[in-house]
Amino acid sequence: MARMSASDRRAALARAALTVVERDGVHAATTRAIVAEAGMPLGSFHYAVPSRDELLRDVVELVVAGEGDAAFAALLADAVDPADAIRRTLTAYLEHVRAAPGREQAMFELTQYALRTADLQDLPAEQYARYHALAARILTAAQAHLGIRWTVPVAELARLVVTVTDGVTLGWLADRDDAAAERTIDLAAAALAPFAEPASDPTN
Template identity: 60%
Template sequence: MARMAATERREALARAALVVIAREGVHAATTRAIVAEAGMPLASFHYAVASRDELLRDVVELVVGNQDAAAFGTLELDAPDIRTAIRGVFGSNLDILRADPARQQAMFELTQYALRTPALDDFPIAQYGVYRDLAVRLLEAGAARYRVTWDVPIPDLATLAVALSEGATLTWLATRDDDTTERLLDLAADAIAAHAIPHQETP
């Protein structure tokens, strides 16, 4: 294969690991399986990454980065109000889920694996910290765009948004019921938007 920089090789390995995990589960994501999926020799793994667990962190960052781009893209649309904008963010996450359910299932499995692995005990905290920070940025951007103030601390509201989104995701994975999940996201958007206080316009 063509010579690759270490950073490019590492990204390719992370993508390959995600494919293996989504297809067969975390237990199947051995270094040999990952390099085989990436079409690389085994030595390439140790050249680019210190350990398998280190690569699993890259997998999470890869997936979260995709969610980040999709969510911020939704806020760029001309939604008429903050509630519609919030519903659009939830909807974009559901679209990503429906397009590739195995990827999100892999994320849930990675979280459970980390909770049982002492070397990765900081992994779930970091993972959900990324989700919360993304939600904070979305709420701040929404407040500026739609001229509202949140009546509770933004970090707390962001944590609620993440919990609602993750719950809806697990509900859809378990049931594959689009209608029920869409209604659940309507209620989630209502719950978040209820904390938005419109700015008073000066004469």
């Protein structure tokens, strides 16, 4: 095994653990499965990290941190109106899920696991705060790109958007019905579009 600092090894273990969780689920993420994925001997595990739960915490934080760089905002440029923009963005997200179902399922599993683990109970709140903040950034950017203004607080709309993406994802994971998911997105876009008004609307 190449020599590696304990902290580097810990990071490598977290990445390996995420790979295992995506592929086989949280319950399969044993210490042995993780070190096998990382190509390390078992002994390295507890040299690099005090306990398995602490590594899982790293994994959740890895997930939370790495979810932000979404290129969704770029899509806004092509959209012709708010409904179109919302539909395109949600569709892009669905494509992302379809391309790597295990990844999104891993997010849900990790959230549920954290909720059941005393030491990790604060993580889901942080995780969702980041999701909400990300959605808020996209919505704010959309105002400039589309020349519109949201008629309700962006923070509240952001939470609703995250709610819809989570719901669409869960539903699709359950029945893998692409067409139905698309229709749900169309409907959601139509439902959310009225919250936008032209930026210079004289009625305000």
